Amino acid sequence: MGETGLGLRESYRLSAVSGTPTLVIRNGFIVDVITGGIFESNVEVFDDKIVGLTKEERSSRLVVDARGGYVIPGFIDSHIHIESTMLIPQELSKILIPHGVTTLMADPHEIANVLGLKGIELLVEMSRSSKIRVFIQVPSRVPTAPGLETTGGELGEKEIEMLLERDYAVSLGELNYQNVLRDPAYVNRINISRRYRKRSNGHMAGVLEEELLNMLASTGLTDDHEAVSAEEAFGRLIRGIAVFVREGSSERNLADVLKGLRNKIRDYRLLMFCSDDKHPTDILREGHIDYNVRKAIELGLDPLVAIQMATINPAIYFRVDDLIGSITPGRKADLVVVDSLEKLNIRTVVFNGEVVYHEGRLLFDSPKINLPEWAVRTIRLNPGLKQDDLLLKTSIEKGRALVRVIEITPGQILKRELLEWLKVENGIVLSDLNRDILHIAIVERHKGLLNVGKAFVKGFKLRKGAIASSVSHDHHNIAVVGVDALDMYIAVKRLSEINGGFVAVSEGRIVGEIPLEFAGLMSIRRYEEVVEDLTRLNNAVRSVLGSELSNPFMQLEFVSLPSVPELGLTDRGLVKDYKIVEPIIEVSS
Structure with a gap:
């Protein structure tokens, strides 16, 4: 899923030569997650990429009128198990796109525990024909508890390194801290991940002790989605461990984490949102990452900061900000038009340069999938x-x-x-x-x-x-x-x-x-x-x-x-x- 510089230059060249963007969003205010500001501008798109921010009125094949609304980058879920939604990517995109979610950082260790490497590859292949961008957090612990459970699939060091080499892999998937402390093989997997400049996701449920946190950070774990309180989150942040604030179906930690952090920190760059595991009924009833952003704002967080936590923060953290996370030329055209920054009522969603949702209507369907026996x-x-x-x-x-x-x-x-x-x-x-x-x-x-x-x-x-x-x-x-x-x-x-x-x-x-x-x-x-x-x-x-x-x-x-x-x-x-x-x-x- 990587992009070459040649491809970006070619998009801009073709747009400049033709003089006609394929899509323009007009009459909107750009939420600039880079500077934390807001400014009035049109957004010009050619094919799948943003090619311009301008007040010029250029003709386009398609125009979306933002009607004075705000244009924000597509939301990113920093840690999700797609399997927990019970939906394949093609169907999952139908319920996430209306909530402005365009990118998933997905750990497919559920499918890996059943079907191994070929299960992961099948899921990745499915995602390519969906209307959602999927990056992979390479499963690090298949099985999770060797010798204590029976699984259908296993991933060894060879398979893990093979996956980390691929451009759709952004990190080594969540590692139990107990495994990291007890088994040198897991530390070696972290070192392999570092070699490829990929992050190493942690799983530090219940960890509060300073010495243990110091040890885990020193070993190379770079984030955690298991913090259930402001105290736990703060202990991780001051050690450079990013915190994915989780709000799923059965794990609801957002209020407990954010309320206590507001008076402790000034910089939110290592804070981002995730769902981890969320059933489709809950997504349809309350939302997804948009729900997390809205709830954070209701708790008193600055709307721009909350939006940064759902966009540029994870993009920078996972080192894909050259592709996604901001409304800037050269990035993928994943755009969301909302009526206000507080209520986040979503009017239009653009994915990969294509208008996929507008005024309450999905504008795509998914093909029928046939699974191998x-x-x-x-x-x-x-x-x-x-x-x-x-x-x-x-x-x-x-x-x-x-x-x-x-x-x-x-x-x-x-x-x-x-x-x-x-x-x-x-x-x-x-x-x-x-x-x-x-x-x-x-x-x-x-x-x-x-x-x-x-x-x-x-x-x-x-x-x-x-x-x-x-x-x-x-x-x-x-x-x-x-x-x-x-x-x-x-x-x-x-x-x-x-x-x-x-x-x-x-x-x-x-x-x-x-x-x-x-x-x-x-x-x-x-x-x-x-x-x-x-x-x-x-x-x-x-x-x-x-x-x-x-x-x-x-x-x-x-x-x-x-x-x-x-x-x-x-x-x-x-x-x-x-x-x-x-x-x-x-x-x-």
Whole structure:
């Protein structure tokens, strides 16, 4: 996705010779993210690039009247997992373009954990025919927790370096700080990234200690999207670690980070916005990076600073400001016309020199996608799997067991470890609805192994039934939570039949599902169908199963993550501090 100087000169030469830009935006005020100012000017575009800022009235093949509005650069998401939207790039662009988002810095480690290098290459190829610009943060940890989980794909040093060489790669994808501290192989990957002048994304959830932050910065981690407070963000910023302020579906950190920073810092150049993981229903309901900008302004941030955080800051940080991030000649013509800088009501979006959205209407469609068979048939359950394999068993027939319980935090991916006594009957530890303690299991789905990690979870508030997902970070085995084993088993088996996705079951009956046939992570259907199914499914989980969570499946996706404190669950078992721990601490008969 790189550009040559010759190509830029040729665009300007052709424009100058013909005297006719292909597009002009008139009667607008340019938001200059370079100087932090605003000035009146027309924007001239030839093909896919900006070629002039002028007050001259030149003829053009196409004219957009800004009607006194503001012209700002297209928004950039500094860190996103496309797979978490459940949409392929062609469909995702349809819901992001109306929100002014034209560029994604995407870490495809979800698809890599299922399909490896060829999965990444397929996703990149798809993005080329979409109306959104995609740069890649090369997955650094596939698998995330070697020896603690089973994945379908793996990326070694050879594959990582091969990807870092490519011009569409902007960084080494997020590295767990624990891996960096414990394994020299990860430090070597950072050094390879440096050699190619690429950034190295961090994953520093829960890190506050000065000594640890110093060590991580010295080792070469250059940013973090896991800061959940102003204190955490400030500790990173003063050490030169960029902070991606996150506002996704289940991780909402923007207010907690920005409110406390306003009185601590004057320079925002190392602050930018990201979504990380956001479901399409939330994007359609509230927005995407435009929502982050709007919310930051509502919290008191200067509108120009908030817009810089969504445009030029990430462009400079990722060293692609020669291509995107500002309204300056030679840059890609990714432009957004808004009515005001506070409300950011978007009138027109230009992507790559093409008007793709105007006055509430999308002006493009996406081609039908056909996936290769290897990208669809990714759910391989062991045929010997039985329903009681999903339950935690003990050495006693009847009595009590002291167990570790994963407590989820609504709206966050952080989890707490609780110790609770539960009843044992017929050698099985029972769930406890009165205390909202439910069964949870992770079933291996990549290689047909009979691996099942079992534990208990608190916070889903199901009164009956089960929910299951083939999206479970980062190993993407099947995660299932439920009140009883039969419904859990039915949900798991149904996922195998539909090639992955989300399923809800109650009293032996499937009450809702979404097929995600691309690696069990994404759908190739139109976004309208996916959103409709997801809305119906979430409503069923609330009304039929009794959950009070606004987004139960997004919450379920992160319970399994072994790299986020305090507990994670994989097909190999319960993980704490990167070690497998026993879910049962003691029993009493």
